[in-house]
Amino acid sequence: MSKKDLHTITIPSYTTISGNKFDNLPLSYQVFGQTIGTSPIVLVNHALTGNSNVLDWWKEVVGENRLIDINRFTILAFNIPGNGYDGFLLNDFTSFVLKDIAKLFKIGLDKLGITKLFACIGGSIGGALAWELGALSPNLIENLIPIATDWKTTDWLKANLTVQELILNNSTNPVHDARIHAMNLYRTPASYKTKFNRTYNEETEIANVDSWLFHHGNKLSERFELKAYKLVNYLLGTVDITRNGETFLEIASRIKGNIIIVGIDTDLFFLANENRETYEELSTRKPNVQYHEIQSIHGHDAFLIEYSQLNSILKNIFTKELQKK
Template sequence: MTGGLKYIELPDFKLKSGKVQDISVSYQIFGRALHTAPIILVNHALTGNSSVIDWWSDLIGEEKVIDTTQFTVVAFDIPGNGFDGSIDHLIFNYQDWTLFDVGSAFAKALQVLHISFIDLGLGGSIGGALLWEMLAQQPELFGTIVPIAADWKATDWVVACCHIQESILATSSKPVEVARQHAMTFYRSPQGLRYKFKRSKENTAFKVQEWLDFHGVELKKRFSLPAYRLLNQLLCSANAAIHSNESIFKAIAASQTAIEIVAIDTDGFFVADEDRRTYVLLKEERDINYHEISSIHGHDAFLIEHDQLKEVLCKVIKNRLSKTSKSICNNISSLQNA
């Protein structure tokens, strides 16, 4: 297994806003050596990072569905996410940035790595929205993209949630902790919390309150305020069709990329109905499929319902890529039929 954080420096990087600044893009490569096997790009979620074999270990690794003995897995950190712990790499002018700029930065990083084609792109939540953005900017980059629990745009609901997050980050005495507590309420679902806690208490406090406090403290340990504000800003700026009169059909018209949308039926953030609308809009003219995970866990189900996601990804790999681990696919089928 390879890995290890590496950096690509992008001096005088020009933002869509017109601002110019030096940025650093960190990345990791796992599995086969670059340019010796099919390439899979994995875009991380809001509080994720390039260490994809750690936070998505049920899916990525040796003998996993994303088999690092067969594929080259590339993962970039969104600039300014703070994963490397370097203050110099944080981005403080977060309001100048949009998800378009991250797509542009990734494009330049891919050029440095001499990557002109990616067999499969995966991304959950903001990572999936970023796949749509990259597709609109580079129509010939991907063979297939799989946006999971994501959308090509920030809906009014997403913008509203991000607006409250920004207010908390700007005014709270514990900004990251309280913002994380608020975020957990729309990353999960009422059904999931009922199943998990059943109104149980620890002494006089509800366990759900302690759970929220725990998640707030844990995120504060590994995520800085500038990084959180930037990622929140990027999330609410998502719009892959911004240069195409809000038409995703027009935005990706020049591309032949296959699209495999994966939604979650209880997702209260990137709601499944929006993905269904996108599928209906594109299905007559595009090579596109729609998959829906059934879960009580809401948006975070893409990090919880591993068996369902494995089944979808196995089918995608088997149908879309010439090299795949048939034994893994057969094992999944055997488990389902048992």
Template sequence: MKLESIPNPIILQNFTTESGALYNSIPLSFALFGLPLHSAPIILVNHALTGNAQVTGENGWWNDLIGEGKTIDTNKYSVLAFNVPGNGNDSFSIENYQDFTTRDVARIFLNGIETLKIEQLYAIIGGSVGGGIAWEMLALAPNITQHLIPIATDWKSTDWMIANCFLQEQILNNSSKPIEDARIHAMLCYRSPESFKEKFQRTINQDLLIFNIESWLAHHGNKLQKRYQLASYKLMNQLLKTIDITRNGEDFKTLMLKTKADIHIIAIDSDLFFTPKENQETFQELKKFKDNVFYSEINSVHGHDAFLIEYKQLDNLLAAIF
């Protein structure tokens, strides 16, 4: 697998957010994998809340899906991934997280694509908030991609999602251990009751004399605290809360009639965060006026995080596209 080294990020000058906040300079760092840019079809991969542009290779968070001979084969494609500015993977930090919405990040990514002289992508794929950014990109630029593949996400944040993000925000702003405590709550949304039952069976950690589920949650909180910045968590949570392609504009049908892209919605049957029912409703709405829309489900006890776990199912669902 060839990784193209990118010496410098793209610098966006005088970017005004939807809320009217002016940023004189925003660095947009990114990574390229596979074949050289413009020599092969290009796939954009949008990362999730605590992810980054390192989608494959050493420390790649989607190695099961992307790489040489994998579903998204780096011998066939150019794979591009941006870091959400402020996600903590460079020196740039955003303290006023409420300045930004998911649409702002979609605009930033589209700006990056234009700077790289990319006229059209073969596919945009993303899970969770990364998929929400993908929906927003398609709404802003209907001809930007041939395939949209939103996984474990939707084109809008539901009341349930907004409620959980509100609780996350309260924890992040008020807790004495904000990252750890927010992560512990989030893990309850990323997994499912059945997943916990299968994994822990009410067993006790004999060293700590607490339930293994408790020590596991504490471990995940501590682990994230060591590698993640508070400002980044607040920003990414804000993005998760503000997915809505219809905000301040046209309705869903009007926006989606503008695109010829194939839309492949992939839900998870046990997802407590972006529920399959919401995804099915989106699919049924699209089917009323669009033929090239497809719906599939990952079957898993593991809830929202199944898109990072059930790679064999994901491989089967994506094989025809790639």
């Protein structure tokens, strides 16, 4: 499935939480597997530089006979408006916070006639968006599955996003250079040691770790627009499901469905101890919350690497629905 399979919902008018009005906002999406209305629906939220084509970037999780099986489920994926995958970019993206994106997704679900999601799953910013959607519509999601993420922007995360913003605003090669900085947060020293072990390419006269970093920088700069990177980087700094003076515990405990939090023990971006604290706090008020942890040397990117562990953690959730048929 490619971009030709993109569908678009045009939202005639939307006023952001900060009070700025936008007309004719395009919300593009793709549907995989079963037709909407015929099977349980799984909403997959893409990560920072991802998009709606989940059969491409998460093909070890979503696909035929995969954990989220296209033969059994309807898989829906929206693009964050402004991520550029559909050609649409936002000039004034700072008008939006992640709550706005959740509200736009909910409008999209309403337009499609979807009142119940069997699951909403996502990694990194996609998982934070799942938290936001659950807080916005407590009865919508049967299984809320945030992976390698948090319900809030921590000070540590905000500090690194500020560095990213400085690179994006001041570098002569902004997407390339910001991506290189980000890769050092997505992986770990142990991951680098195992992968490169101080090796050097005699032919190119460059350390293999540098070659790998430059490759990722070049690859992203070829396919991802600067405005899109600035948008998602900004949105990551606005994660916070609290609202109207209510605490996290008050809001999250109202979410009716199961919450399955998946952390990564070596994550340097969204720290595992923050996820553990969230689980411990929430479990005092909500019985149907779980915490699982991927063990990996690879850090934040483990949700895109450790598929065997991820599938093992989530298998019972998705097979339970199949057994009910």
